[in-house]
Amino acid sequence: QxxxxxNSGPLSVPEGAIASLNCTYSDRGSQSFFWYRQYxxxxxxxxxxxxxxxxxxxxxxxxxxxxxxxxxSLLIRDSQPSDSATYLCAVxxxxxxxxxxxxxxxxxxx
Amino acid sequence: EPEVTQTPSHQVTQMxxxxxxxxxxxxxxxxxxxxxxxxxQKVEFLVSFYNNEISEKSEIFDDQFSVERPDGSNFTLxxxxxxxxxxxxxxxxxxxxSQQETQYFGPGTRLLVL
Numbered sequence: 001q002x003x004x005x006x007n008s009g010p011l012s013v014p015e016g017a018i019a020s021l022n023c024t025y026s027d028r029g030s031q032s033f034f035w036y037r038q039y040x041x042x043x044x045x046x047x048x049x050x051x052x053x054x055x056x057x058x059x060x061x062x063x064x065x066x067x068x069x070x071x072x073s074l075l076i077r078d079s080q081p082s083d084s085a086t087y088l089c090a091v092x093x094x095x096x097x098x099x100x101x102x103x104x105x106x107x108x109x110x
Numbered sequence: 111e112p113e114v115t116q117t118p119s120h121q122v123t124q125m126x127x128x129x130x131x132x133x134x135x136x137x138x139x140x141x142x143x144x145x146x147x148x149x150x151q152k153v154e155f156l157v158s159f160y161n162n163e164i165s166e167k168s169e170i171f172d173d174q175f176s177v178e179r180p181d182g183s184n185f186t187l188x189x190x191x192x193x194x195x196x197x198x199x200x201x202x203x204x205x206x207x208s209q210q211e212t213q214y215f216g217p218g219t220r221l222l223v224l
Contacts, residue, residue, distance in 0.1 A: 034213075039171075043201050043215035044153060088153060096141070097166040100153040 133202030
């Protein structure tokens, strides 16, 4: 069983702060790593993906990957109340099989 | 903007009955997926489908489950004999390619087995 671990939270940050979300995975053969946002009762929505070591930036979001430590993170700069949601880490294995973490609930307080 | 659609949005069934959940993926996408999410739990991969055959399936996807692409647009998940523990939200997703390609999720079908 491939494990994807996330702190369930809730993580509370004030509006305008940086939110840092973390994820670890068990299988070194994992190929690509995805961050999804899921609002309550809704389907997951892709924020970004990363597959090379280092940082990848997209607007207010930065994904960081460290394959040696089997660790991927998501930074959200200038957090807004509308960012309040559950953030899901997903790992692609064997080119076509995805494993999701349980998600971290983020609360951004106005 | 193109989107994945799913029907029905809600389905209530009796234990032991067969259900078919329907999905219409985005039209030029080639890879199709089913996931389920039991209330309060993680999203779980069920199956991926490419070129009219299953490419990967999880341990959850046992003989009670089957998938089909009966025509050029629909992608279905059939549960032959539902159990109480099949109650969950079922999401369909599609992507243009595998790996780094964005998966677009449908809104889900909430299945309740009584």
